[in-house]
Amino acid sequence: xxxxxxxxxxxxxxxxxxVPVFRKIFSCGKPIRTxxxxxxxxxxxxxxxxxxxIGDFVLAPGWTExxxxxxxxxxxxxxxxxxxxxxxxxxxxGWYRRTNAPWTGTSNPDEFLPAMLIAALRLTxxxxxxxIILTGSGWEVSDSTVTLSGIFxxxxxxxxxxxxxxxxxxxxxxxDMLIPQEGPEVHEQEKVWPRASFRTPKGEWxxxxxxxxxxYMAFELDARAGEKLSISTAEVLDREGNFYTAxxxxxxxxxxxxxxxxxxxxKPRLTFFGFRYLRIDEAPEGFTxxxxxxxxxxxxxxxxxWLESSDPMLNQLFSNIxxxxxxxxxxxxxxxxxxxxxxxxxxDGQIFCRAGTLQYDVRQFxxxxxxxxxxxxxxxxxxxxxxxxxxxxxxxxxGWSDAVTIIPWQLYQTxxxxxxxxxxxxxxxxxxxxxxxxxxxxxxxxxxWTYGDWLxxxxxxxxxxxxxxLSKRGYSNDDLICSAFYANSTDIVIRAGRLLGxxxxxxxxxxxxxxxxxxxxxxxxxxxxxxxxxxxxxxxTDEPQTLADALAEQIRACGMKLQTGLVGTPYLxxxxxxxxxxxxxxxxxxxxxYPGWLYSVSxxxxxxxxxxxxxxxxGSFWDDDMNSYNHYxxxxxxxxxxxxxxxxxxxxxxxxxxxxxxxxxxxxxxxCAVLDTIHGQIRSFWKYTEDGIRYEIDTPVQTEVVLNGKTxxxxxxxxxx
Ligand code: BGC
Numbered sequence: 001x002x003x004x005x006x007x008x009x010x011x012x013x014x015x016x017x018x019v020p021v022f023r024k025i026f027s028c029g030k031p032i033r034t035x036x037x038x039x040x041x042x043x044x045x046x047x048x049x050x051x052x053x054i055g056d057f058v059l060a061p062g063w064t065e066x067x068x069x070x071x072x073x074x075x076x077x078x079x080x081x082x083x084x085x086x087x088x089x090x091x092x093x094g095w096y097r098r099t100n101a102p103w104t105g106t107s108n109p110d111e112f113l114p115a116m117l118i119a120a121l122r123l124t125x126x127x128x129x130x131x132i133i134l135t136g137s138g139w140e141v142s143d144s145t146v147t148l149s150g151i152f153x154x155x156x157x158x159x160x161x162x163x164x165x166x167x168x169x170x171x172x173x174x175x176d177m178l179i180p181q182e183g184p185e186v187h188e189q190e191k192v193w194p195r196a197s198f199r200t201p202k203g204e205w206x207x208x209x210x211x212x213x214x215x216y217m218a219f220e221l222d223a224r225a226g227e228k229l230s231i232s233t234a235e236v237l238d239r240e241g242n243f244y245t246a247x248x249x250x251x252x253x254x255x256x257x258x259x260x261x262x263x264x265x266x267k268p269r270l271t272f273f274g275f276r277y278l279r280i281d282e283a284p285e286g287f288t289x290x291x292x293x294x295x296x297x298x299x300x301x302x303x304x305x306w307l308e309s310s311d312p313m314l315n316q317l318f319s320n321i322x323x324x325x326x327x328x329x330x331x332x333x334x335x336x337x338x339x340x341x342x343x344x345x346x347x348d349g350q351i352f353c354r355a356g357t358l359q360y361d362v363r364q365f366x367x368x369x370x371x372x373x374x375x376x377x378x379x380x381x382x383x384x385x386x387x388x389x390x391x392x393x394x395x396x397x398x399g400w401s402d403a404v405t406i407i408p409w410q411l412y413q414t415x416x417x418x419x420x421x422x423x424x425x426x427x428x429x430x431x432x433x434x435x436x437x438x439x440x441x442x443x444x445x446x447x448x449w450t451y452g453d454w455l456x457x458x459x460x461x462x463x464x465x466x467x468x469x470l471s472k473r474g475y476s477n478d479d480l481i482c483s484a485f486y487a488n489s490t491d492i493v494i495r496a497g498r499l500l501g502x503x504x505x506x507x508x509x510x511x512x513x514x515x516x517x518x519x520x521x522x523x524x525x526x527x528x529x530x531x532x533x534x535x536x537x538x539x540x541t542d543e544p545q546t547l548a549d550a551l552a553e554q555i556r557a558c559g560m561k562l563q564t565g566l567v568g569t570p571y572l573x574x575x576x577x578x579x580x581x582x583x584x585x586x587x588x589x590x591x592x593x594y595p596g597w598l599y600s601v602s603x604x605x606x607x608x609x610x611x612x613x614x615x616x617x618x619g620s621f622w623d624d625d626m627n628s629y630n631h632y633x634x635x636x637x638x639x640x641x642x643x644x645x646x647x648x649x650x651x652x653x654x655x656x657x658x659x660x661x662x663x664x665x666x667x668x669x670x671x672c673a674v675l676d677t678i679h680g681q682i683r684s685f686w687k688y689t690e691d692g693i694r695y696e697i698d699t700p701v702q703t704e705v706v707l708n709g710k711t712x713x714x715x716x717x718x719x720x721x
Contacts (some may be wrong), residue, residue, distance in 0.1 A: 002120040003038040003072050005177055006134035009117055012169040012215030016112035021144035022168055024121075026133055028081055035078040039119040040070055040178065043149075044094030046269040049080035049087050057185040058297055059272065062331040063095040063344075064179075065375035065388045077121070081684040090151030091115040092270030093705055095388075106562045116173055140165035146270060151350040152251035152340050154233075155268040159260035160225050183368030187332050188215075190294040197289035200242045202459045205280040205288055206234075212276040212607040212630050214327035214337040215297040216255075218267035223259035227284035231255045235277035235338060235629040239619035241281045242326060245479045246624035246629075253341040259284055272297055274338030274630050276606065298326045303568075304676040305359040306643055310669035310687075313592070321635035324608040325356055328632050329519045332369055336628035338611065344369065345402035347451065347629070348633050351570050353407050355638040357414035358675060366411055370420070373404055374427045381434025383427075395434075397450025398482030399567045400474040402615060405492040406432045412496075414653015415678055418672055421496040428493050435486050445482035452478050453530040455611060456565030457595055471656040472626070474565045477646045478531045479661070484534040489512045491538070515540060529554060530568030536579070537571040547558065560587050563594055572634040573665075585644070586665040589637065597637055608635040646673030651704060654678055660697055661706035662686050665720045677701075680716075695721040 033167040038055065040061045047054040052448035054075050061071045072223030076612055097112040121133040125241045142163040148156035167267055195210030211267040212235050219229065233253045238244040245253070253273050257266060266717055278292070289320040307318040333356070334342050349369075369387070383404045395401055408424040411417065440447030456474025459660040489513045497504035518540050524530050526541075535541050555562065555576075564572050573585035592598040595612035603615050610620040610631035621627055643649050647662035655677035664671065670687035680700025687694045695707055697719045704713050707721055 001038055001072055001178065001180065002122055002134075003040070003118055004636075005132075005180060006118050006120045007136040007170045008173040008175075009135045009139050009141070009168040010171045011274065012166075016114050017148060017291070018094070018115065019090060019092050019144050019146040019149045020115050020141045020714070021163065021632075022117045022135070023140045023142070024087045024133060024138070024166055025085065028085050028123060029083075030129070034124045035076070035081055036690070037075045037077045037121045037189050038072050038121065038714070039089065039546070040072045041089070041091045041117045041118070042066075042070075042096045042173070043091045043112055044270050045089050045091045045117070047075070047087070047089045049077055050082055050085055052080050054080065056187050057186075059094065059186060059331065060457045061181070062183055062186065063388055065372040066096055066177065068137075068177050069179050069372065070177045070377040071183070072178050078572060085672060089117055090120065090144045090146060090269065091117055092146060092155075093151070094270065095151055098109055098151065111139065113289040116171060118175070119689070125660055128661065135168075136170055137167070139168040140576055141164070141168040141244050149270045151342065152253065154252055154254045154256075154273065154457050155270070155271050156256040157266065158258040159266075160258055160274065162553045180541065182279055182536070183331060184364045186297055189326070191218075192294040192296060192478060194289050194292065199242050200237070202242045204243055206237075206243055207278045207280065207292065209278075209294050210606070211323065212327070212605075213323065214272060214274050214330055215295045215296060215522070216268045216273055217269070217278055217292055218295050219292040220265040221259070221284055221287055221291050222263050223261070223284035225259060225261040225428060226541070226569050228282050228591075229255075229257045229259065229284060229287065232279040232281055233273045233338070234277040234279065235275060236615065237641070238279065238621070242404070243277060244266075244621075247621070247629075248338055248625040249340045249625070252339065252487050253338065264668055267295060272330065272337070274336065287369055296326065297330060299329050299331055299365050300338050301329065301360040301362055301365055303359065304361050305638075305642060307638065307646075307672070308675040309671045311590075313598050313601045314668070316389050316606075317597055319605050320605055320640065321355065321600070321632065321638045322359060322608060324632035324635050325352070325359055327607060327630050329356070329360070329365060332372070333365075335633075336631050338630060339628060343705075344372075344388055345386055345400070346373075346403035347385070347395050347566060348385065348455070348631070350399065350403035350406045351566055352632045352636050353410050354414075354570070355401075356638055357410055357638050358639060358642050361676075363411065363415055363417065367420070368422075370408060370424055374424070376595060377404070377430060379426055379435065380388050381430035383431055390631040394449060397448055397452075397478070398445065398485035400451065401431060402485045405430055409492045410494065412499075412653055413650055414654065416650075416652070416656055418499055423660055425493075425496055425500060426504070428489070429494065432486070432490050432493055432510075441479075441517070441521075443513040443519060444479065445486040446479040448482060450478045451566075452476055452480050453481060453528070453565035453567040456528070456530060456563060456568065457612070458528045458530070458559075458563035474528070474530065476565075477522070477527045480531055481534060483514070483518050483522070484538050486517060486708040487511065487540060488538045488683050490514055526550075528568075529562065529572065531566045532570050532573050534565060536575040545579055548575060552576060552579075552581040552584050553589070555584055559590065560584070562588050563595075566633050569634055569638070571636065573640040574644065577640070582644070582663045583665065585640065586667060589640075589645075590667055597634070608632050615718070627630065641671070642673050646671055646686075647706070648673055648682050648684050655682065656701060658682055658699055658701055658703040659706065660684050660699065660703055662695065664688070664693055695719075697721070
């Protein structure tokens with residue numbers, strides 16, 4: 001890349017909080033054939049040529065394992081050029097310069113690196129001559145109109161601020177981590193218009209967009225210079241109907257905009273927010289709700305999966321799951337898009353990825369993130385619990401770091417592309433080789449830090465966990481959870497290895513030792529729902545039917561309630577169906593009371609909540625501290641709806657051959673699932689009619705159809721049963 005010849009530049013003596021704009025003025029004497037700009041920075045940037053934005057990539061260069069990988073974007077800028085040109089690039093703090101970032105080496109914001117830019121512009125003339133412009137001497141820098149910027153802070157803007165350019169300083173900073181852009185770009189998506197505007201009981205002016213979303217606000221107004229528009233964000237209103245921000249924790253998540261004179265429009269350039277409501281804290285004279293809208297942001301990805309049923313509440317749940325995927329697939333798979341985390345939590349990424357791969361084509365999205373997983377993996381094999389990694393974080397326990405095996409395996413299942421396994425095989429091997437180095441029991445994974453079955457509801461009646469932290473972890477045995485995932489990761493290494501033509505005999509021996517050790521240690525103490533679910537899902541019992549029956553009985557006995565947390569929930573309905581308890585799976589899915597998927601829907605949710613009771617039946621909140629309303633983990637249930645309720649399964653990886661075995665339930669009149677696979681579109685529809693169930697199946701590949709226990713094989717085509 002040409003950019004390797006350029007130098008990093010900065011604003012001499014500027015604090016890390018300064019948001020500078022770098023500038024290069026140049027002329028093009030001769031007609032230009034091509035003009036290609038390469039650029040990146042240690043934050044996020046917006047590049048503008050002659051007053052027009054370059055490219056559509058919002059929040060470029062995105063978030064990667066920066067110490068080893070920093071993406072460089074390449075733009076064709078030919079159409080933006082004139083004879084005399086001004087290239088301006090504004091650099092905000094972004095994900096790069098923030099607390100706990102290992103690449104800044106400090107958690108003290110005052111000691112963060114200053115904003116730095118590196119860029120290269122290659123102009124090829126019609127006559128074949130080239131002119132190359134590199135960051136270095138000859139560039140200028142000034143304070144920009146953005147006076148404060150950060151992913152969690154939001155943005156402060158002063159449009160009255162005058163720029164005063166001085167020469168930019170060349171600085172020493174590594175270039176060996178620069179890589180070409182790999183992930184899909186983050187783009188602006190749909191616009192959302194205010195649904196309502198009202199005064200809360202406290203008298204505050206609040207605008208409701210009717211949809212919890214990830215993106216930013218955009219507005220257009222007339223103002224006197226110096227007038228201010230200040231906006232705060234919220235996901236929900238409290239019990240009294242007031243604007244509620246405590247669940248954002250330390251994320252300020254606000255926009256403060258000082259107007260210039262006259263007509264103007266603006267949207268934040270260097271940050272994003274997660275919100276449904278906006279509070280107008282201050283506005284220029286005459287500002288109205290009609291002058292503002294929301295812009296949705298997410299990584300560019302094509303929709304591939306659709307679900308629709310006869311039940312409006314279930315349809316709202318499907319919509320909520322889509323919105324949570326959109327809101328959390330913003331350059332990396334995150335836990336949530338609003339509070340002071342927005343991290344690449346490996347557990348959440350893994351839990352949702354099956355549903356995620358069905359609903360959107362996420363091949364490029366995960367190819368980039370998995371490269372970051374490899375880059376973040378430590379020499380001795382441990383995988384951080386968040387990727388890109390942060391200093392305050394450690395290896396993830398069972399179900400978190402196992403994203404290193406589970407996600408590539410799922411990508412292979414959905415898309416049939418073996419390169420996901422080839423790329424990750426060594427990292428997978430290193431991960432399972434690491435576990436015995438820290439485990440306290442041979443052939444099991446015990447005695448290590450884990451999040452348990454995070455947020456499970458299975459503490460015995462009357463038992464009060466010693467600490468708040470403990471109360472979030474559920475009652476399942478940590479060693480059992482970790483060991484079950486150890487078995488599963490080893491199993492994936494074996495399957496992947498076989499496909500890749502590797503010798504896996506050593507892993508086969510290891511796997512059978514793990515399974516025996518697991519059975520010996522845990523089969524007598526499978527108490528919680530999650531303990532049973534994991535044992536079933538990872539095939540770690542000799543008596544699966546008896547165990548599944550016990551699981552079904554346990555759910556019935558506690559009032560048809562699930563008690564599973566992040567780890568157990570994604571597999572719960574699958575295991576019930578697999579062993580003949582689909583009726584219970586349906587009961588759980590259709591349950592409108594807490595805890596259940598339709599409870600949040602009954603409370604007006606428009607995205608998936610972190611807690612089943614994020615808002616309790618009496619309107620109070622679960623907690624201020626850890627209460628996201630856009631957390632996709634429990635949205636993983638969509639994969640059960642596609643794979644079991646509608647019955648669309650890959651009989652061969654990538655759906656090269658399919659199996660369609662719907663499991664309808666009379667409590668739902670109809671269900672339709674459509675899946676765009678790489679071999680074409682599969683559709684499975686069923687509907688209860690007066691004389692039975694009507695099934696419509698479209699398949700682009702040879703398919704085994706299983707209806708009411710009867711199996712037949714069909715070739716590609718449309719079928720009615
Ligand atoms: C995140 C989770 C994550 C967890 C680790 C939370 O704060 O939001 O979804 O997996 O920490 O247990």
